[in-house]
Amino acid sequence: MATRAKKRRSAKPKRLTKKDLNAMYRNMLRIRRFEEKTDEFFMAGRVKGAVHVSIGQEACSVGVCTALNDEDAILTTHRGHGHSIAKGTRMPEMMAELLGKSTGLCKARGGSMHIADISKGHYGAHSIVGANMPMATGMGLAYQLEGSGRVAVVFFGDGASNQGSFHESMNLCAIWKLPVIFFCENNHYAVSYHVERSTSVKDISVRAQGYNAPGVTVDGMDVVAVYEATAEAVRRAREGGGPSLIEAKTYRFFGHSRGDPQFGPYRTKEEVDEWRKRDPLTIAADMLKLTEAQKKAHLKAVDKELNGAIDFAEGSPEATLESALEDVYA
Amino acid sequence: MATRAKKRRSAKPKRLTKKDLNAMYRNMLRIRRFEEKTDEFFMAGRVKGAVHVSIGQEACSVGVCTALNDEDAILTTHRGHGHSIAKGTRMPEMMAELLGKSTGLCKARGGSMHIADISKGHYGAHSIVGANMPMATGMGLAYQLEGSGRVAVVFFGDGASNQGSFHESMNLCAIWKLPVIFFCENNHYAVSYHVERSTSVKDISVRAQGYNAPGVTVDGMDVVAVYEATAEAVRRAREGGGPSLIEAKTYRFFGHSRGDPQFGPYRTKEEVDEWRKRDPLTIAADMLKLTEAQKKAHLKAVDKELNGAIDFAEGSPEATLESALEDVYA
Amino acid sequence: MREITFVEALTEAHHEEMERDERVIVMGEDVELAYVFGVTKGLAEKFGRDRVRDTPISELGIVGAGVGAAMAGYRPIVEIMFMDFIMLAMDPLINQAAKLRYMLGGQLSVPLVVRTPGGGGVQYGPTHSQCLEAWFMQIPGIKVAAPSDPADAKGLMCSAIRDDNPVLVVEHKMLYKMKGPVPEGEHVTPFGQAAVKREGGDITLIGVGYQVHNCLAAADELGKEGISAEVVDPRTLAPLDTGTLAESVRKTNRCIIVEEGHLRSGVGSEISAAVQEEAFDYLDAPIGRVAALDAPIPFEPRLEDFVLPNTANVVDAAKKALGVTV
Amino acid sequence: MREITFVEALTEAHHEEMERDERVIVMGEDVELAYVFGVTKGLAEKFGRDRVRDTPISELGIVGAGVGAAMAGYRPIVEIMFMDFIMLAMDPLINQAAKLRYMLGGQLSVPLVVRTPGGGGVQYGPTHSQCLEAWFMQIPGIKVAAPSDPADAKGLMCSAIRDDNPVLVVEHKMLYKMKGPVPEGEHVTPFGQAAVKREGGDITLIGVGYQVHNCLAAADELGKEGISAEVVDPRTLAPLDTGTLAESVRKTNRCIIVEEGHLRSGVGSEISAAVQEEAFDYLDAPIGRVAALDAPIPFEPRLEDFVLPNTANVVDAAKKALGVTV
Numbered sequence A, B: 001m002a003t004r005a006k007k008r009r010s011a012k013p014k015r016l017t018k019k020d021l022n023a024m025y026r027n028m029l030r031i032r033r034f035e036e037k038t039d040e041f042f043m044a045g046r047v048k049g050a051v052h053v054s055i056g057q058e059a060c061s062v063g064v065c066t067a068l069n070d071e072d073a074i075l076t077t078h079r080g081h082g083h084s085i086a087k088g089t090r091m092p093e094m095m096a097e098l099l100g101k102s103t104g105l106c107k108a109r110g111g112s113m114h115i116a117d118i119s120k121g122h123y124g125a126h127s128i129v130g131a132n133m134p135m136a137t138g139m140g141l142a143y144q145l146e147g148s149g150r151v152a153v154v155f156f157g158d159g160a161s162n163q164g165s166f167h168e169s170m171n172l173c174a175i176w177k178l179p180v181i182f183f184c185e186n187n188h189y190a191v192s193y194h195v196e197r198s199t200s201v202k203d204i205s206v207r208a209q210g211y212n213a214p215g216v217t218v219d220g221m222d223v224v225a226v227y228e229a230t231a232e233a234v235r236r237a238r239e240g241g242g243p244s245l246i247e248a249k250t251y252r253f254f255g256h257s258r259g260d261p262q263f264g265p266y267r268t269k270e271e272v273d274e275w276r277k278r279d280p281l282t283i284a285a286d287m288l289k290l291t292e293a294q295k296k297a298h299l300k301a302v303d304k305e306l307n308g309a310i311d312f313a314e315g316s317p318e319a320t321l322e323s324a325l326e327d328v329y330a
Numbered sequence C, D: 001m002r003e004i005t006f007v008e009a010l011t012e013a014h015h016e017e018m019e020r021d022e023r024v025i026v027m028g029e030d031v032e033l034a035y036v037f038g039v040t041k042g043l044a045e046k047f048g049r050d051r052v053r054d055t056p057i058s059e060l061g062i063v064g065a066g067v068g069a070a071m072a073g074y075r076p077i078v079e080i081m082f083m084d085f086i087m088l089a090m091d092p093l094i095n096q097a098a099k100l101r102y103m104l105g106g107q108l109s110v111p112l113v114v115r116t117p118g119g120g121g122v123q124y125g126p127t128h129s130q131c132l133e134a135w136f137m138q139i140p141g142i143k144v145a146a147p148s149d150p151a152d153a154k155g156l157m158c159s160a161i162r163d164d165n166p167v168l169v170v171e172h173k174m175l176y177k178m179k180g181p182v183p184e185g186e187h188v189t190p191f192g193q194a195a196v197k198r199e200g201g202d203i204t205l206i207g208v209g210y211q212v213h214n215c216l217a218a219a220d221e222l223g224k225e226g227i228s229a230e231v232v233d234p235r236t237l238a239p240l241d242t243g244t245l246a247e248s249v250r251k252t253n254r255c256i257i258v259e260e261g262h263l264r265s266g267v268g269s270e271i272s273a274a275v276q277e278e279a280f281d282y283l284d285a286p287i288g289r290v291a292a293l294d295a296p297i298p299f300e301p302r303l304e305d306f307v308l309p310n311t312a313n314v315v316d317a318a319k320k321a322l323g324v325t326v
């Protein structure tokens, strides 16, 4: 692993073809269906613990991950199912984790908030809000040292952007020109707290100026817009240009987590309905001019995969009690 | 203590008279002499522990504190002698603290890095870099709640501006419009680490943009420039306009602390000499067109005060051992 | 006596103390709607959003701001949504709040309360289930309360708010919905006084927070076999009432300490060390400790149950101390 | 054998391990010039500023970056300038580094070393003198080393760097300039093996880090009065070699534990609890503990000396345990 040995590859973002876009639609649908199922299982008491679905935000997951290679890394949050699936995380083992089975990605220890699939460059959901940003910085440092041209993308929310870790990480990445992309999904709420109250700037992307890094705000419901902004940041990162901050304005259609209704104490049905009109799946389907039949075909294929994953998970043995004491040390 | 009871006073910054400027010169000289003595005592092994003198940065201390009322608060750093003196901290009790006497402001427990004089609105030097910013935020919150029109000023260095606490505090002050002034003394080094390497922006004041707050950079060797920028920020704060960030470019003429020479491993004699040409005392003396005789008179008065403080400290009893176990709890 | 839940008892303490002293203010994530565990319910409506305010996700900043507001004469209560997140705020709590009074020569005090839910049982996994009380016990200048029932929750919370020192109140998540008698009107429980929650003569079971209930259940089990267990709850961990704990052990000659934190260097380590110092000549068996097994707390219910201490663990440890074959 | 200082031993460990494995990197404030205590001296010149880099003052960020670099296959060593500042980095160390391997189902490991100077004696006052080892001992998934002489400093540091787990190495400031014999060439001290630093039959003195030297000095004093003290150094606190500690106590029947942290819930609490469990029947007196008095560490030299444990405290505690009137 020679230090800065290899020359950095300059990667020109590819232009999306119709086939690409179709794949992106399909991926968003995979996320949507997976999370609908997860929510259903959660309500039925079959998935335990803390579960946060990202329904409504699928364009962020898919737009970003489409711009990455397999060797690139992502680090995500408590709301990470979408990112996981978009990055290629194996769905059966992911469902097994949610159902607490021995075959789960985390061996039934981490659950929804800690899904990871290192084999796919998915370095984990991290449930401490903001904790993944310093980690991404360190991964970027490693990638720079090995001169591999790999990039690390860290997902975080509007709420997380107020953690000190954001500041320290952005500064570190900027001074060292690390290949790290800070992707902020501004879904307008941190639990019940609106971004306008929590955050002193209108566009979180403005904060990039404090680090001499580029910052852009994109439509987080438009998978192509997300892809393009990410592809540009990836190019820059691979060329040694350092970090970028991308803010995607988006919305979660469901409640924050367990027990939180879709609307109620802190947001109105009208607001949710308004955003639902901009469902990222609808937008992508419209771009693709998908017919009802085509949509059905997508759905059928996705559900087949999903049912396979569920079958795998349900058919897997429970974790043994002794396994709860393993892997504490390497 | 009625919540937001009183109307905020609008304070128009006063125009400095020659008398004011003379007082400012005198105060800078008081700091200079106090710290020269402290350094001498330190070298002689009479002042123990960690001591950081601010010689070269006196214009910051005095420029800021001249813009404050007695009821306003300051919170300072490991390098806080200057701020302390400028805010009116009792010099005899301060010297007694450095010499570890029972009459010391901190009863010989805190030493140089924790000088405080609450009776003068000096809420302490804080030796954990960056820790004073959240505290200042809380004090600003208290002042807003009591509607008193008081402001809190927090001093910190270029190095400290990279702590997460800076980010969290700026954001909190901005969303709540708290009367807090963030005063960054950019003396270009954090111990041996140059600001250009540690900090991703040229002017730290730029970071204010990330919080939708005003940020300015001023000449930290010019006491009038510092005063004016502070007075404007104070006005804004008292009127409910929220926090400001002021960056003062300055320089410490001495080493970082014990054992660190004035120049050597990380900076050159030429660099120090260059900055010494802009000694804040010289600049102020020139503005005032002080004669040699006038300067001598200042010096004499200051040394008299200083010697009185030293006499007080030397004449004070040592702290009793039992006192080391007191005041742990209220 | 009327029965209310642990959460209701805490909420009541807030209402009463905020009425009593207008310098009491509340800050935390989602506290206005009391959205997570409900302790701050109704406070924002009653006392206004100046005194009860939602904060950004900035644990360091808000605890630090709590310290500052306390320095300026207010009495802030800062909620940390899960105890695990307090790791982000160790500096303001330990390097500042706990030391400022001493370090500044007694010039001011820091009447800050930080309250936070600790412990497992809700399948939240490794980073949302920890019990870290022992850390805070080591630090001079900060007090630690760990109530185990609604009456103590109210009484200790009122004490905490009135205390001129920083206080950490640890509320176990599994207690929140538990009901119990709470006296009407002012009810203040002093710090540093352990409570004998059940008398017995054969062995002393010392329980921390929620684990008091495992001790009580174990005492029931042991009772069926003719063993009379005394259950003692220290209630505050700093100050720690070693006198009452040792007194019980001098009577029963045997002692088991039950906590939900990890064994090595846990609350039980200190209690064991202190009790053996004070009751050495009375001990007929080694002091035993029951604690979480040596792994992070996994989220899956069976695994979580396995790692956390349970009643059977307490019964077994007690029998071992009594030389009864299990 | 050649004698080198504690600092030189640590520096040597860095040089050798960095030569041995190019994935070893070093980060910290002012580490390039090794400006504060000198441990990283010469590394930047030799290995370049890519592998040895100064960082901004961002303790949370740099420890977190260490975690990330370790996740990506590097073996970072992060220096925290004073142990007290580690409070800013508890989250990456405890919620992330110590748990990631377990929490992600064993998919990766986190070979991170954090090293930091702890303790008093240099008049740096309340926020630059703390000993917080006990906190880390409670957390499954992180190891803790506390060397007391140059040979162990080198040996434990090499072990720490080669370990695939997160390791905290606590270096007492008063040890840095201490000289002692260190074998030439590769010298790796395994974790979890206490060392008997001096044999004796009447009482066991267990010392943590720098306090081993207070124990040795106390043993000298006691020897003058015909009391033969055995001095044992656990060397690593997690894993903790309770076997060797208890074995010594089974021989001497008496035990005093000496640490520089605060007494309540300190390292001594755990050692006391564990030793009495393993050696209960052999104890002829309560296990005694010597630690810092119950106050922050004041800066003034006389006051500091008063609050910190000293040789006389150890002698007195030992005599008390032996029933000798002091």
Ligand SMILES: Cc1ncc(C[n+]2csc(CCOP(=O)(O)OP(=O)(O)O)c2C)c(N)n1
Pocket: A078, A079, A127, A128, A129, A130, A156, A157, A158, A159, A160, A161, A187, A189, A190, A191, A256, C029, C057, C059, C081, C085, C088
């Ligand atoms: C350090 C920390 N503080 C608080 C929480 C509790 N918490 C979990 S999610 C969440 C809101 C996060 O908001 P945001 O970053 O906007 O992400 P979103 O939930 O909207 O996806 C909070 C407060 C946490 N997990 N970690």
Ligand SMILES: Cc1ncc(C[n+]2csc(CCOP(=O)(O)OP(=O)(O)O)c2C)c(N)n1
Pocket: B078, B079, B127, B128, B129, B130, B156, B157, B158, B159, B160, B161, B187, B189, B190, B191, B256, D029, D057, D059, D081, D085, D088
């Ligand atoms: C949290 C923390 N990290 C590190 C230190 C050690 N330290 C003391 S002063 C200092 C440099 C501070 O630089 P800057 O903020 O620019 O202030 P200056 O010394 O230049 O006045 C450092 C690293 C500390 N006291 N606290």
Ligand SMILES: [Mg+2]
Pocket: A157, A158, A159, A185, A186, A187, A188, A189, A190, A191
């Ligand atoms: Mg959000």
Ligand SMILES: [Mg+2]
Pocket: B157, B158, B159, B185, B186, B187, B188, B189, B190, B191
């Ligand atoms: Mg500086």
